[in-house]
Amino acid sequence: MSVLNALWQAILVLFGGTFLALVYKGIDRKLAAQMQGRIGPPIRQPFLDVGKLLVKETVVPRTAVRWAFNLMPFLALIAAGTVLLYLPIGPFRPVLSGYGDVIVVLYLLAVPAVAMALGGFASGSPFGVVGAQRELVMLMSYEFPLAVVVVALAWRVAGLGVGPAFSLATLAANPLWAQVGPLGVLGLVLLFLVLLVVTPAELSKIPFDIPEAETEIAGGLMVEYSGVNLALFYLADALKTVAMAALVVALFIPYGIAAPLGISGVGGQILDLAFFLVKVFCVMFAAVTTVRVAFARLKVDQIARGFWIPLTAVAAAGLLLLVLDKAVVG
Amino acid sequence: MRLFTGEGHWSPLVWLALAAGVGFFAWLLWRWGRRTYKAGTEQDMPFLSGERAPEGAHVGAPHLYWGFLQGLRPVLEGLRAFHSGFVGDYVTWMVVLLAVALLVVVLT
Numbered sequence: 538m539s540v541l542n543a544l545w546q547a548i549l550v551l552f553g554g555t556f557l558a559l560v561y562k563g564i565d566r567k568l569a570a571q572m573q574g575r576i577g578p579p580i581r582q583p584f585l586d587v588g589k590l591l592v593k594e595t596v597v598p599r600t601a602v603r604w605a606f607n608l609m610p611f612l613a614l615i616a617a618g619t620v621l622l623y624l625p626i627g628p629f630r631p632v633l634s635g636y637g638d639v640i641v642v643l644y645l646l647a648v649p650a651v652a653m654a655l656g657g658f659a660s661g662s663p664f665g666v667v668g669a670q671r672e673l674v675m676l677m678s679y680e681f682p683l684a685v686v687v688v689a690l691a692w693r694v695a696g697l698g699v700g701p702a703f704s705l706a707t708l709a710a711n712p713l714w715a716q717v718g719p720l721g722v723l724g725l726v727l728l729f730l731v732l733l734v735v736t737p738a739e740l741s742k743i744p745f746d747i748p749e750a751e752t753e754i755a756g757g758l759m760v761e762y763s764g765v766n767l768a769l770f771y772l773a774d775a776l777k778t779v780a781m782a783a784l785v786v787a788l789f790i791p792y793g794i795a796a797p798l799g800i801s802g803v804g805g806q807i808l809d810l811a812f813f814l815v816k817v818f819c820v821m822f823a824a825v826t827t828v829r830v831a832f833a834r835l836k837v838d839q840i841a842r843g844f845w846i847p848l849t850a851v852a853a854a855g856l857l858l859l860v861l862d863k864a865v866v867g
Numbered sequence: 868m869r870l871f872t873g874e875g876h877w878s879p880l881v882w883l884a885l886a887a888g889v890g891f892f893a894w895l896l897w898r899w900g901r902r903t904y905k906a907g908t909e910q911d912m913p914f915l916s917g918e919r920a921p922e923g924a925h926v927g928a929p930h931l932y933w934g935f936l937q938g939l940r941p942v943l944e945g946l947r948a949f950h951s952g953f954v955g956d957y958v959t960w961m962v963v964l965l966a967v968a969l970l971v972v973v974l975t
Contacts, residue, residue, distance in 0.1 A: 547885060551892075591900040598913045599906075611893050618889040619882060637882065638875035662913040674934040695874060703875030747934075760914050765900025769893055837934025845939055 546632045547622055554621045558775035559583040561818065565826045572830045583775065587768050595764030600661025609656035610762070610769035616648030617776035624783045625709040627813030628793055628806045638703040639687055642784060646739060649773050650676050653748070657758025668757020671837050672741070672748035678844035679738040685852035686728045690788055693717070693859050709791035717859065718866040724858030729789045731852045736824040738844070739781050740774070743829035747837050782820040790816055
């Protein structure tokens with residue numbers, strides 16, 4: 538693949554991903570409102586929000602560390618944007634396939650959270666600092682079960698001898714559901730459920746929205762952000778949501794429908810791409826929209842304990858079942 | 868310029884190049900937006916629900932991991948019990964863990 542070709546693909550994924558991320562955000566808000574018996578904003582509302590933020594004043598508090606306060610929105614958007622380039626998009630391999638694996642993806646997904654926390658600390662606001670502290674505690678909490686899920690999948694794929702086990706192209710091209718026995722399927726179901734619970738935490742959505750918690754700490758680490766800085770964080774959040782859902786799809790449901798329907802060529806690719814977008818939406822709907830409507834906010838100690846003890850235990854049980862399955866199936 | 872471990876890969880330079888590209892577009896957006904405000908007025912005071920922050924007040928670093936420590940208190944207190952302060956205890960733990968690790972290595 539030539540550099541120019543890769544560059545065009547990267548630009549297409551970044552701009553297409555940003556557009557879709559805002560559309561998904563609009564759909565998410567509309568559906569959440571409908572579930573709560575409200576009419577909700579129009580689906581184009583996120584575009585209007587970004588446009589509005591661009592004409593608002595960008596205030597930097599006098600207590601802020603100015604350079605860090607202004608830099609963090611950039612860091613969040615850069616990480617959330619580039620992570621899309623390491624993920625398979627439907628029938629297409631990642632744009633940067635061979636230049637970064639799932640470990641890189643996990644680190645890049647953590648960067649926006651770290652950037653938001655540093656921005657909160659840099660704001661000099663008590664609300665911002667409390668929100669930043671909560672963000673760091675959450676990051677330390679959900680990374681453990683998330684790492685267990687990824688390592689379990691990679692370990693089992695490594696046993697198949699089909700290529701670099703941590704490569705997302707390899708993981709997506711070799712879904713494990715058909716490769717394991719009944720114990721392995723049960724283990725995969727547990728790991729899938731763990732990842733669905735981790736997803737809203739990774740995105741700081743209800744019931745894991747303690748870093749912002751508008752009704753409690755007035756927006757927390759975002760309280761001092763306004764104007765274009767807030768717009769950058771807003772875009773980073775939208776992109777990270779799509780990236781997280783695309784990661785879930787790549788790890789657990791990477792299947793296409795063109796081949797079973799006997800459609801090949803460009804038509805098949807378009808169909809598989811459309812199916813991929815539907816899967817991403819379904820993951821978002823299940824793990825973000827429904828959950829944030831159905832649950833109330835958890836407390837920070839409940840989140841730390843919940844992720845480190847029961848959820849990590851479930852993930853470890855999934856890993857153990859995969860190990861037992863390999864011992865039985867071979 | 869590409870690290871390949873056998874099971875994974877990573878090229879920091881490629882990421883840096885793309886990060887520069889995304890950063891450039893973010894900068895264009897930032898330039899496009901309005902960046903002015905009325906500095907030195909009430910507008911750039913930190914928001915504190917209408918209250919005035921006492922001079923020198925801040926959230927201390929010891930609170931950083933409060934939620935984490937609170938949530939995992941039973942586990943941490945259990946771990947603390949292991950720290951008896953006797954060197955003999957620590958050496959025993961090291962020998963036991965080395966034996967377990969050796970057993971795992973030999974069995975696999």
